[in-house]
């Protein structure tokens with residue numbers, strides 16, 4: 001087994017081993033029953049001490065990922081996956097791969113699906129968008145015969161710029177925007193352009209799992225920083241910045257994925273101050289700041305306080321408008337913009353004109369704000385429903401966030417409850433959520449999970465939540481009875 005270990009990393013060697021083996025197990029590259037190299041063998045292969053490997057295997061065992069059998073060796077715990085056993089391409093499993101968290105996207109769909117941060121299609125203006133798109137194509141079929149500009153369609157950038165100024169208080173010139181195919185692509189373009197092997201990048205802990213895959217694939221060292229009620233802790237950020245000289249911070253400050261928490265205005269300014277002090281840039285992910293439940297909108301984006309181009313602000317409308325369109329934008333000023341344009345060109349030569357134009361009628365009319373008002377109301381009802389079912393069903397050993405906007409609730413169980421095992425148990429009952437461990441870069445197992453309350457119909461949400469609390473309570477009680 002080839003592991004890539006670095007003595008310069010801020011992570012201990014044993015934690016690096018844990019992370020890499022856990023990643024392979026989570027992505028099913030290592031399947032249940034497979035034997036790990038012996039402690040002696042791995043310590044020789046990797047040129048590290050016997051004790052370091054022993055410590056890593058112990059941690060994996062405590063996390064329930066491997067099992068040590070006296071006199072035989074250490075084996076992967078998880079039951080083998082059916083496809084892996086049946087197909088003749090199994091040899092591919094021996095090739096180290098690096099996308100671990102994203103493998104959750106290819107998990108089976110369930111009836112009660114709380115695992116994708118997305119919206120039920122009934123909450124989205126799909127019919128209006130489809131009608132507008134049909135009319136637009138009839139009037140201008142040449143849209144289909146034209147490559148989009150690499151930076152993005154000028155009309156669409158103008159519309160985004162007006163929206164940013166009016167609704168988000170951002171003074172963005174249309175020329176400072178680069179249209180992307182979804183917000184996710186914006187993160188990838190920034191990472192590809194500005195993050196390289198060994199660079200230190202800070203994220204919130206927990207964070208959006210998609211960003212971890214992108215950063216770790218670039219060879220970055222990710223340092224997760226704990227949050228409190230006001231968001232990422234500025235005192236910890238200051239310490240980490242001083243010690244590790246990070247290059248960048250990725251954050252999703254408003255109704256954060258996965259916790260649903262929002263960063264206070266005071267904290268936003270402190271984070272920006274730290275970035276200025278230590279020469280970092282910030283990747284600010286604004287996936288859904290419009291989806292607030294209070295009378296008052298959340299604090300302004302960090303970008304609104306930035307006058308030196310330190311923040312790369314990302315906006316996407318996949319969640320709140322149309323995941324089938326996936327239009328997003330990067331607001332970048334100064335030399336960064338030029339670099340990102342080259343990255344966009346080398347990635348896909350520009351986002352399709354069709355999808356950019358598809359959001360235009362909506363973005364430029366009052367409908368957009370009317371749609372958001374309706375969506376806020378519908379999501380708040382769902383959030384309330386979810387919280388009331390959780391409150392009525394769990395004792396005080398289980399806690400959760402009460403988001404003031406967005407799509408997600410973060411649930412915390414007692415430390416002895418593995419949400420990876422609970423996930424497998426729920427899958428067998430046709431129900432899924434996002435196990436919390438995928439939201440951390442180095443934590444092999446965890447007792448948190450993310451519940452998305454926006455994806456199901458109202459009826460399925462209620463039925464599914466009742467099923468979830470009952471499965472979770474059964475699972476916890478069974479463990480207690482069996483003395484685990």
Ligand SMILES: Cc1ncc(COP(=O)(O)O)c(C=O)c1O
Pocket residue numbers: 117181182183184185208210252257285287316317318319326327328
């Ligand atoms: C916080 C966050 N950022 C970005 C994305 C990707 O969004 P898009 O579909 O616009 O690429 C997601 C998707 O779940 C997300 O949760």
